[in-house]
Amino acid sequence: MRLRPDVRLDDGPMTPVACTACGARVEARKSSWDQTSIQWTAAAREACLERRATSPRPGPNGAAFPGCATLSAALREAAVAGTLPVQDPDDLKANPIQEAGH
Template sequence: MAPRPDNRLLDAPMVPVSCEACGAQVEARKSSWEQTSIQWHAEGLRTCAERRDASRAERPAPFTGCRSLTTAIGQAALRGRIRVQSEEADTTDRPADGL
């Protein structure tokens, strides 16, 4: 049996989003309000202030994400710049904080 092709990006492509705190840009896609896919590129990795701060910490831990960028992506979804796939017609599950 051949693997099924993944057409998710055809139905809902990644959308560029910039962090309002430092300007780092990523591409994002939201399958639901709880699930976000983020594609980091080299320039965004270099630009992200939270990532830089995490790497300079006395005890660096793996970078798990940028809170400021997460907020920017949530706001982009609330404003309709990013389509939330699970919410095509129903907005009753939209979180108050947009994340």
């Protein structure tokens, strides 16, 4: 059996995105509106205010960082603005509650 090469980064490379709060620059790629891959550099890890403020949690994965809310918002804004390409051709889905008029 022959393995198929992974060409996802050829089709949609990682794009630099900066956090609006601390300026931490990460490399990001959006496969879809719901999936984002992020690569943190050492400098970005040190600069991130939310990462520094997070205390380790109990358990074997306690040191895992759950994510930066401000960076998540910056990633979403970049995707909506088109500076962070979304590979999935489907449009951003509207909020079904807003569509129903609630």
